[in-house]
Amino acid sequence: MTILDTRTPIPDYFIAGATGDWEMVIGLEVHAQVTSRSKLFSASSTQFGEPPNANVSFIDAAMPGMLPVINEECVHQAIRTGLGLKAKINTRSLFDRKNYFYPDLPQGYQISQFKDPIVGEGEVHLDMGEKIGIVTVGIERLHLEQDAGKSIHDLDPSMSFVDLNRSGVALMEIVSKPDIRSSAEARAYITKLRTILRYLGTCDGNMEQGSLRADINVSVRRPGGEFGTRCEIKNVNSVRFAGQAIEYEARRQIDILEDGGEVIQQTRLFDPKSGETRAMRSKEEAHDYRYFPDPDLLPLEFDQALVDRLAADLPELPDEKQARLIRDYGITTYDASVLVADRASADFYESVAKGRDGKLAANWVINDLFGRLAKEGLDVTNSPVSAEQLGRIIDLIVGGDISGKIAKELFEIVWSEGGDPAEIVESRGMKQVSDTGAIEKIVDEIIAANPEQAAKVKDKPSMIGWFVGQVMKASQGKANPKAVNEILRAKLGL
Amino acid sequence: MKDLTKLSLAETRNGLRAGDFSAVDVTSAYLDAIGAANERLNAYVAVAEEQALDMARASDDRLAKGEGGALEGVPLGIKDLFATRGLHTQAGSHILDGFKPEYESFVTANLWADGAVLLGKLNMDEFAMGSSNETSHYGPVINPWRAEGSDDDLVPGGSSGGSAAAVSAWLCAGATATDTGGSIRQPAAFTGTVGIKPTYGRCSRWGVVAFASSLDQAGPITRTVEDSAILLTSMAGFDPMDSTSMDVDVPDFAAAVERGVKGLTIGIPREYRLEGMPGEIEKLWQQGIEWLKAEGATVRDISLPHTKYALPAYYIVAPAEASSNLARYDGVKYGLRVAGDSIEDMYELTRAAGFGREVQRRVMIGTYVLSAGYYDAYYVRAQKVRTLIKQDFEKVFAEGVDAILTPATPSAAFRVGDASMAADPVKMYLNDIFTVTVNMAGLPGISVPAGKDGAGLPLGLQLIGKPFDEETLFAAGRVIERSSGQDFSPKRWW
Numbered sequence: 001m002t003i004l005d006t007r008t009p010i011p012d013y014f015i016a017g018a019t020g021d022w023e024m025v026i027g028l029e030v031h032a033q034v035t036s037r038s039k040l041f042s043a044s045s046t047q048f049g050e051p052p053n054a055n056v057s058f059i060d061a062a063m064p065g066m067l068p069v070i071n072e073e074c075v076h077q078a079i080r081t082g083l084g085l086k087a088k089i090n091t092r093s094l095f096d097r098k099n100y101f102y103p104d105l106p107q108g109y110q111i112s113q114f115k116d117p118i119v120g121e122g123e124v125h126l127d128m129g130e131k132i133g134i135v136t137v138g139i140e141r142l143h144l145e146q147d148a149g150k151s152i153h154d155l156d157p158s159m160s161f162v163d164l165n166r167s168g169v170a171l172m173e174i175v176s177k178p179d180i181r182s183s184a185e186a187r188a189y190i191t192k193l194r195t196i197l198r199y200l201g202t203c204d205g206n207m208e209q210g211s212l213r214a215d216i217n218v219s220v221r222r223p224g225g226e227f228g229t230r231c232e233i234k235n236v237n238s239v240r241f242a243g244q245a246i247e248y249e250a251r252r253q254i255d256i257l258e259d260g261g262e263v264i265q266q267t268r269l270f271d272p273k274s275g276e277t278r279a280m281r282s283k284e285e286a287h288d289y290r291y292f293p294d295p296d297l298l299p300l301e302f303d304q305a306l307v308d309r310l311a312a313d314l315p316e317l318p319d320e321k322q323a324r325l326i327r328d329y330g331i332t333t334y335d336a337s338v339l340v341a342d343r344a345s346a347d348f349y350e351s352v353a354k355g356r357d358g359k360l361a362a363n364w365v366i367n368d369l370f371g372r373l374a375k376e377g378l379d380v381t382n383s384p385v386s387a388e389q390l391g392r393i394i395d396l397i398v399g400g401d402i403s404g405k406i407a408k409e410l411f412e413i414v415w416s417e418g419g420d421p422a423e424i425v426e427s428r429g430m431k432q433v434s435d436t437g438a439i440e441k442i443v444d445e446i447i448a449a450n451p452e453q454a455a456k457v458k459d460k461p462s463m464i465g466w467f468v469g470q471v472m473k474a475s476q477g478k479a480n481p482k483a484v485n486e487i488l489r490a491k492l493g494l
Numbered sequence: 495m496k497d498l499t500k501l502s503l504a505e506t507r508n509g510l511r512a513g514d515f516s517a518v519d520v521t522s523a524y525l526d527a528i529g530a531a532n533e534r535l536n537a538y539v540a541v542a543e544e545q546a547l548d549m550a551r552a553s554d555d556r557l558a559k560g561e562g563g564a565l566e567g568v569p570l571g572i573k574d575l576f577a578t579r580g581l582h583t584q585a586g587s588h589i590l591d592g593f594k595p596e597y598e599s600f601v602t603a604n605l606w607a608d609g610a611v612l613l614g615k616l617n618m619d620e621f622a623m624g625s626s627n628e629t630s631h632y633g634p635v636i637n638p639w640r641a642e643g644s645d646d647d648l649v650p651g652g653s654s655g656g657s658a659a660a661v662s663a664w665l666c667a668g669a670t671a672t673d674t675g676g677s678i679r680q681p682a683a684f685t686g687t688v689g690i691k692p693t694y695g696r697c698s699r700w701g702v703v704a705f706a707s708s709l710d711q712a713g714p715i716t717r718t719v720e721d722s723a724i725l726l727t728s729m730a731g732f733d734p735m736d737s738t739s740m741d742v743d744v745p746d747f748a749a750a751v752e753r754g755v756k757g758l759t760i761g762i763p764r765e766y767r768l769e770g771m772p773g774e775i776e777k778l779w780q781q782g783i784e785w786l787k788a789e790g791a792t793v794r795d796i797s798l799p800h801t802k803y804a805l806p807a808y809y810i811v812a813p814a815e816a817s818s819n820l821a822r823y824d825g826v827k828y829g830l831r832v833a834g835d836s837i838e839d840m841y842e843l844t845r846a847a848g849f850g851r852e853v854q855r856r857v858m859i860g861t862y863v864l865s866a867g868y869y870d871a872y873y874v875r876a877q878k879v880r881t882l883i884k885q886d887f888e889k890v891f892a893e894g895v896d897a898i899l900t901p902a903t904p905s906a907a908f909r910v911g912d913a914s915m916a917a918d919p920v921k922m923y924l925n926d927i928f929t930v931t932v933n934m935a936g937l938p939g940i941s942v943p944a945g946k947d948g949a950g951l952p953l954g955l956q957l958i959g960k961p962f963d964e965e966t967l968f969a970a971g972r973v974i975e976r977s978s979g980q981d982f983s984p985k986r987w988w
Binding site: 065106109141160290 | 597827
C-alpha cells in the first residue's frame with residue numbers, strides 16, 4: 001500500500017536536531033466505545049461502574065455453543081459516526097475473527113472487521129489557529145469490534161482476576177491517515193473527534209473511563225522526506241498524555257537516528273509517571289491474528305435508505321455550527337470555535353444570543369459565564385445562571401437600565417442568589433441614572449470641589465477619566481457613563 | 495408386555511396417545527435396556543434416569559388430560575454436543591470435564607416443548623471430529639452389528655456414533671445428532687438406521703458446541719424414514735439467536751413421507767463412481783436406481799465436476815473454523831484446568847491434556863491454513879472451491895433434477911482399532927467422500943439403509959436434495975426403505 005503525503009511541511013513544527021531539522025509523522029487509531037444500551041453481540045448491559053462480572057451473558061463468557069447476534073443500534077451508531085466524518089458508508093461489510101489467547105478474551109478471538117469495514121474514507125478538519133489555518137486529516141476507515149474484558153493482577157499474589165463487564169461492548173476503531181505533523185495537531189485531532197462523537201451522541205468520549213483511547217503511530221523524517229519507521233504507542237487515555245507521549249517518542253527516535261542507529265518497528269507503552277514510552281513487543285514478536293470471516297455471522301448488509309434516514313436525523317455538527325454562528329451572530333472565528341467545542345455550550349450561547357446582540361452575548365457567555373464556571377469547576381449544563389437570566393442581564397445593559405459595571409455585580413447576585421435580574425435591579429435600586437438633571441447636579445458638585453483639577457483638565461484632556469470616576473463613585477455607579485461623559489465635557493469646556 | 499423398545503418412534507407416540515402404555519412404561523423399558531447394554535456398547539456417556547422418569551410422569555399427566563405435544567412421552571437420546579441444562583455436556587472431550595451448562599440448546603428445547611423425554615447424553619467423537627467414534631474421551635462406541643461369523647467389535651461410524659448405535663440397539667426411540675461432513679449419514683449407514691442432515695440453517699446451532707460453524711447442522715437418527723420426518727419437524731425452526739438460522743416455515747415432514755417419487759427426476763452423478771469402489775456398493779447403488787424407476791421416477795446421469803476437490807477443501811475449511819472455535823477451551827472459565835507456572839504454561843498444559851490427538855491435529859491444521867502467508871493459498875482457495883461445488887449442484891437442480899442418489903459410504907462398518915486407519919488419518923477421512931460435498935454446499939442429505947454387504951453388514955444410500963426441500967428426501971428415502979424390504983435389526987449379542 002502506498003501512503004500519500006497530503007501535507008506541506010510547516011517549519012513551525014520542525015524539531016531541531018544536531019544534524020538538522022526533523023518532522024513528525026503521526027497517525028491515530030482511536031477506539032471509541034459506542035453509546036448503546038447493550039453489547040455488540042449480546043443483550044448484556046453496557047453500564048459503567050457495575051460490580052465485576054455483573055454484565056456478563058453466556059455469550060460474553062464464551063460458553064460452548066453460544067452465538068453472536070449483531071446489535072442493530074450499534075450498527076446505526078457506526079453509520080451516524082461515518083456520516084459525521086463525511087465518510088463513505090459501506091452498505092455491505094464483513095465481520096472477521098482476530099484470533100489470540102488472553103484470559104480477558106473469553107472466545108479466544110475478537111470479532112472485528114478486517115477487510116471490509118462498515119465505514120470507509122472520510123475527513124476531519126482541525127483549526128490550528130490563524131498562522132497555520134485549517135488542517136485536514138484523512139480518515140482511512142471506521143470499523144466495529146468487540147472490546148475485551150479486564151485482567152486484574154494486583155488483588156492476589158499468585159492469581160489474576162478477570163472482569164468481563166466490558167467484554168463484548170461495541171467499539172468503533174477510527175483509523176486516521178498519517179496526516180498529522182505535530183503533537184498539537186494530534187491533540188487537536190483527538191479533541192475534535194471527541195467533539196464530533198459527542199455531538200452525534202455515538203460515544204460519550206469519557207477518556208478517564210476508557211470510553212475513548214488512542215493508539216498513536218509516530219515516526220520522524222527529514223521535513224517532507226521519505227516516511228520513517230514507526231512505533232505504535234498503545235492505549236493512551238488522555239489528550240494531554242497523547243501530546244507528551246508523542247513529544248517523548250519523536251525525540252527518542254531522533255536521538256536514535258542522529259546517533260546513526262535505526263528505529264525498530266515496535267509497540268510501546270506510555271508511562272504518565274515518567275513521561276516516557278517503553279517497548280512492549282517488536283514486530284518479530286507480533287501476533288499472527290489469523291483473521292478470517294466469522295462463520296457465525298452473515299455479511300452485514302443494509303439499504304442506502306437506512307443511511308439516508310440516519311443522515312436526515314443527524315444533528316448539526318461543529319464545523320457547520322461554527323460557520324453558522326459566525327454568519328448569523330457576527331462573532332469572531334475564535335469565539336465561535338470556543339462555543340462549538342461542545343454542543344451544550346453552543347446551545348446555551350444560542351439561547352442567550354437569539355434576538356440579541358450576538359457579540360455582546362458571546363462576550364458574556366465566554367468571558368463572564370465560562371470564566372466563572374471554570375473557576376468553580378462547573379460546566380454549562382449545571383450553570384447557576386441560566387441562559388434566560390443571562391439574556392435578561394444583557395437586555396438591561398442594552399436598554400440602558402444598568403451600566404456594564406453594575407451588570408457584573410448583577411451577574412454575581414444572580415449567580416449566588418438566583419432570581420429575575422430586572423426585579424433585582426428594581427428592588428435594589430441598581431438602575432442607572434440617565435436623568436441629566438440629577439447627573440448635572442453631581443457634576444457641578446464635583447467640579448466645585450476640585451477647582452485645581454478642573455483647571456488642569458483643559459491642558460490635559462485625558463484627565464476627564466478621573467472626573468468620570470469621581471462622578472460614578474458619587475452616583476454609586478448608577479449614573480449613565482455616556483451621559484456623565486457628555487455633561488462633563490460640556491461643563492469643563494472640552 | 496411387548497418389548498416397548500422395539501417400537502418405532504411413530505408407534506411409540508401413537509401408543510402413548512392411545513393409552514396402550516404410559517410414558518413411564520416406555521421410559522423405564524429404555525432405561526432398563528440402557529442399563530443392560532451400555533457397558534458393552536458404550537453409547538451413552540450420561541444417563542439421566544431420574545430426570546427421564548420425572549419428564550415421563552409429567553408427560554403421562556398431560557396425556558391423561560388429553561394434552562401433549564407432537565412427541566409427548568417419547569424417550570430420546572441426545573448427542574453430547576447439545577447443551578442440556580444441568581446435565582453432562584462435554585462434546586466427548588476431556589477439556590470440558592464437569593461442564594454442566596445453565597442453558598438448553600434451541601433444538602433440544604424444541605423437543606422438550608413437544609413433550610419428548612430425555613434419557614441421557616450420547617457418546618460421540620471428540621468435538622464431532624472423527625468417523626469411527628474412536629476419538630471420544632469416553633472410549634469407542636461399539637456397533638450393535640457384527641459381521642456374520644465374527645465376534646470382532648465394529649465401529650458405528652462417527653461422529654454421531656453413540657446416536658446411531660443407541661437407535662440401532664433399541665436404547666432410545668430416536669436420537670439427535672449433528673453432521674459437519676457426514677457425521678449423521680455415515681453412522682446411520684453403518685448401523686442400518688436412517689439419518690438426515692437438513693439444509694444448513696434449518697436447525698438452530700444455538701447451544702450446540704461448535705466444530706465448524708459454516709458446516710455444522712443438527713438432524714435426527716432414527717429407525718425409520720417416518721421417524722426422522724417426525725423428529726426433524728420438532729427439531730427444526732427459525733431461531734433469531736442464530737444469525738445463520740433461516741426464517742422459513744417448517745412443514746409437517748411426516749406428511750411427505752408417503753408422497754412417492756412419481757414424476758421426480760433423480761440425478762446420478764458420475765463423479766461418485768470411484769475407482770476401486772467395492773462391487774457391492776456399486777450394485778446397491780444400481781438397485782436403488784431401479785427401485786426409484788419402478789416407482790415412477792426418471793433417472794438421469796449428471797455431472798458434479800468439482801466433487802473431487804470437496805474432501806481436500808473440507809479439510810481446510812473445517813479445521814480452520816475449528817481451530818478458532820476451540821480457542822475458548824483454555825482452562826480459564828470452565829472445564830479442565832491444568833495449573834502451570836504462567837498463563838501461557840497453563841494454556842499449553844490444559845490444552846495438551848484436554849484435547850485428544852485428532853482434535854489437536856485439526857487445531858494445528860486449522861491454525862496453519864489461517865496463518866499469514868498461507869491464508870490465501872489454503873483458506874481462500876478452499877472457499878472458492880466451495881463456491882464451485884455449490885454451483886455444480888445449483889446447475890443440476892436448475893436443469894430439472896429433484897434429488898440426487900449416491901452411495902452413503904464407500905464401505906460397510908470397519909473394525910474398532912483398524913490399524914490402517916489409525917496409521918493414516920486420510921484413510922479415515924475418506925469415509926466422508928460421498929457426504930462432505932453436501933455440507934460444503936449447505937444442502938440436505940439423507941442416508942437410508944438399503945442393503946447389506948457380503949458379511950451381512952448394513953449399507954446405506956444417500957439422497958441429496960435442493961435447499962429446504964427435505965420433503966422430497968423423505969419421500970424418496972421412504973421408497974428405498976420400502977423397496978429394500980429388509981430387516982435392519984442387529985442380532986443381539988450384547
